[in-house]
C-alpha cells in the first residue's frame with residue numbers, strides 16, 4: 001500500500017492514505033475517492049458499496065417511486081425538499097400516465113413516453129404494462145418497436161442495454177463486466193441484420209432485445225435485473241443508415257466470414273465465463289445465413305434458443321391446434337402452404353411436421369410432404385434442390401415448377417396459408433378468394449410484421465373471403481399467442 005501510494009503521488013517520503021492526509025490534498029476538500037492522486041497512467045477506481053438515497057435514489061429507475069414515496073421514506077432516504085409535498089399513490093400515477101399516453105396521436109410518441117418511464121420509474125412502467133397489456137404491448141413491442149428501431153438514432157436519449165461493437169474485439173468479457181447486474185438469467189441478443197420484416201437496421205436493432213425482455217418481465221414474471229438486452233454491432237449494409245447523421249452505430253459494412261465468426265465466438269465464450277452455464281442466450285433477428293448456423297454451432301455448448309426459428313414456431317403450432325377445434329380435422333389432415341421460407345417459415349414447417357409425426361407415428365420425411373413452401377423464386381420443388389440453401393432442402397418435394405403464390409395456391413390447394421415472407425400485401429384479393437373457393441373454413445395466418453409488412457390484414461382476409469368462420473390473424477394482433485410463448489419461458 002505504502003509503495004503504491006508513493007508511486008501514485010510521486011513523493012519521496014513514504015505516504016499513506018489516511019483521513020488527515022486525504023483532507024489536505026486538493027486544497028482542503030476531502031479527497032474521499034483519491035481522485036487528486038489519480039494520474040493518466042493509474043486511475044483510481046473508487047470501489048464502494050452504497051445505499052441509494054436522496055437525489056441519486058430519485059434517479060435510479062429500479063428504486064424510484066416518484067411521488068409515491070411516503071412521509072417516512074422521504075425522511076429516512078433524505079428526500080425532503082427533493083419532491084413536491086403531495087404524496088401520489090402508484091395507482092393514481094398510473095391513471096395519470098395512461099391518460100397522458102392516450103393523448104398522443106402517434107404510436108411512436110407513446111413508445112417514447114413508455115421508454116422514458118422505463119428509464120425513470122421501472123416499477124411503474126411494469127405496473128402500467130401488466131395492467132394495460134392489450135393496449136401497451138403493441139406500443140412497447142411490435143408493430144411500434146419496428147418504427148422505433150428505424151428511427152432509433154433520432155429518438156435516442158438514454159442508452160438501454162449493452163452495446164458490443166467490433167471496437168470491443170478482444171475485450172468483450174470486460175464489456176460484460178461494465179453491466180451493473182451480476183445475476184443474469186436471460187440475454188436477448190441481436191446483430192440487427194433482420195429486424196422483424198424490416199431488414200438490416202444495424203445497431204438500431206437494440207429496440208428489439210429491450211422490448212422483448214420488457215415483455216418477459218411483464219408477462220413471464222422474470223426480474224428486470226435478471227434480463228440483459230445486447231446488440232452486437234458488426235456494421236450495417238443499410239446505406240441509408242450509414243449516411244444518416246443521427247445513426248448511432250459503427251459506420252462500416254458488416255463483418256462477415258471468419259471475422260464475424262470469431263467475434264461471435266468471443267461473445268459466446270465471454271457470456272458463459274461471466275454468467276455461468278445456466279444463462280439463456282436468445283438469438284433474435286439474425287439474418288438467415290447466420291441464424292441457423294449459430295443455433296447449430298452453440299446448441300451443444302450453451303443454453304441457446306432462436307426466437308425466430310423456434311419461438312414463432314411454438315406460437316403458431318399452438319395457434320393451429322387451437323384453430324382445429326373450430327375448423328375441424330387433425331393436423332395431418334390439412335395441407336399447408338407457406339409464403340416465405342426463411343427462419344420463421346421453415347421453423348414453423350418443421351415443428352408442424354414433428355407434431356404430425358408424433359401424432360401419427362409416421363416418419364418425419366413423410367409428414368413434411370403435407371407442407372409446401374414458396375420463396376421469392378416460386379414453389380420449392382425437387383428440381384430446384386441443388387441451388388437451395390440447406391434449410392430449404394427438406395421442403396423440396398416432387399412437383400413441376402410453379403412461379404408464384406397464386407399459381408401455387410391453385411395447384412396445391414392448401415387449407416392453411418401461412419405468411420412469413422416479410423413482404424407486405426402479398427396475400428392479394430385473388431389469393432384469398434382462391435383459397436376460399438375450395439375451403440369452407442381456410443386458416444390464414446399473415447405473420448410478417450410490423451403491420452406495413454403484413455401479407456394482408458385480418459379485415460382484408462375476412463372481406464375478400466366472405467367466409468364467416470375463416471380464422472385469420474396477423475402477428476401484431478395475436479397477443480394471446482405471444483402470451484403462450486412467454487409462458488414457455490416464464
Ligand SMILES: O=C([O-])CC(=O)C(=O)O
Pocket residue numbers: 142195196197285307308312449475482
Ligand atoms: O417478435 C415477434 O413476436 C416476432 C419476431 O420475432 C420477428 O418478427 O422477428
Ligand SMILES: [Mg+2]
Pocket residue numbers: 196284285307308
Ligand atoms: Mg424476431
